[in-house]
Amino acid sequence: MCISREKNEWEPTKRLSIDEISLRKGQQDFVTVVSDVEQGILIEVINSHQQAPVIERLMAQPIEVRQAVAEVSVDMWGGFPKVVESVFPNAVLVIDRFHVMKAVNQDLNKLRQKLGVTNRGSKFLLLGNGADLRADL
Numbered sequence: 001m002c003i004s005r006e007k008n009e010w011e012p013t014k015r016l017s018i019d020e021i022s023l024r025k026g027q028q029d030f031v032t033v034v035s036d037v038e039q040g041i042l043i044e045v046i047n048s049h050q051q052a053p054v055i056e057r058l059m060a061q062p063i064e065v066r067q068a069v070a071e072v073s074v075d076m077w078g079g080f081p082k083v084v085e086s087v088f089p090n091a092v093l094v095i096d097r098f099h100v101m102k103a104v105n106q107d108l109n110k111l112r113q114k115l116g117v118t119n120r121g122s123k124f125l126l127l128g129n130g131a132d133l134r135a136d137l
Contacts, residue, residue, distance in 0.1 A: 012068035014070045019085070034058075037073060067090050
């Protein structure tokens with residue numbers, strides 16, 4: 001299955017999200033999705049998740065549109081920083097919190113298991129504000 005929603009020219013936006021998704025679970029059939037974060041709308045679907053074709057497609061936007069982007073939120077795929085740096089000259093790269101927290105939770109769970117801390121809710125003790133801790137927890 002091939003999906004395409006390439007727009008010739010976008011409306012200027014300040015905050016974008018770029019992510020890759022699989023069209024069919026387990027099929028390695030990835031596309032890149034570009035969304036306007038502030039309006040919560042899909043801007044474009046690019047039929048690739050490789051750096052070069054994504055950069056080429058995004059560079060098709062006028063420089064004025066690309067310069068207006070101040071922030072681009074991405075997941076932790078290693079290719080996205082190069083894409084953002086190449087295409088959006090004024091944008092700050094932001095790793096979305098879902099992916100950051102997923103990595104933090106995975107490492108936190110490994111540490112808890114290694115230390116033998118298995119109490120239900122124990123990870124929240126480590127994530128909580130120390131001033132709010134009580135002895136009965």
